[in-house]
Amino acid sequence: xxxxxxxxxxxxxxxxxxxxxxxxxxxxxxxxxxxxxxxxxxxxxxxxxxxxxxxxxxxxxxxxxxxxxxxxxxxxxxxxxxxxxxxxxxxxxxxxxxxxxxxxxxxxxxxxxxxxxxxxxxxxxxxxxxxxxxxxx
Numbered sequence: 845x846x847x848x849x850x851x852x853x854x855x856x857x858x859x860x861x862x863x864x865x866x867x868x869x870x871x872x873x874x875x876x877x878x879x880x881x882x883x884x885x886x887x888x889x890x891x892x893x894x895x896x897x898x899x900x901x902x903x904x905x906x907x908x909x910x911x912x913x914x915x916x917x918x919x920x921x922x923x924x925x926x927x928x929x930x931x932x933x934x935x936x937x938x939x940x941x942x943x944x945x946x947x948x949x950x951x952x953x954x955x956x957x958x959x960x961x962x963x964x965x966x967x968x969x970x971x972x973x974x975x976x977x978x979x980x981x
């Protein structure tokens with residue numbers, strides 16, 4: 845394998861790893877958004893209960909719902925930005941893969957050309973008994 849092919853394979857591995865990391869970050873943000881939605885639903889359900897003690901915690905629950913809504917908005921904004929980053933890294937990984945494949949094909953063609961040149965040299969280059977008769981002494 846040529847040095848150029850080794851470099852492109854390393855770049856490809858790096859780009860794929862960066863893409864995986866960005867996808868993990870996106871999945872983490874999606875998980876956090878789902879947790880916030882679940883917590884919000886639980887608090888709303890608790891507010892809807894006709895428990896007499898619930899009236900005592902009404903202000904605290906409302907403040908908590910408000911802070912959850914703000915956090916959920918921020919997480920969704922970060923999720924959208926992260927989705928863009930994932931797309932960018934996917935594009936970079938695809939470009940690196942195409943480059944690596946092109947270099948591999950170039951190396952294969954160079955190897956085939958060298959093998960053909962070796963075969964031609966063996967066939968043409970060696971003196972045969974018949975060619976010795978023609979060649980001047």
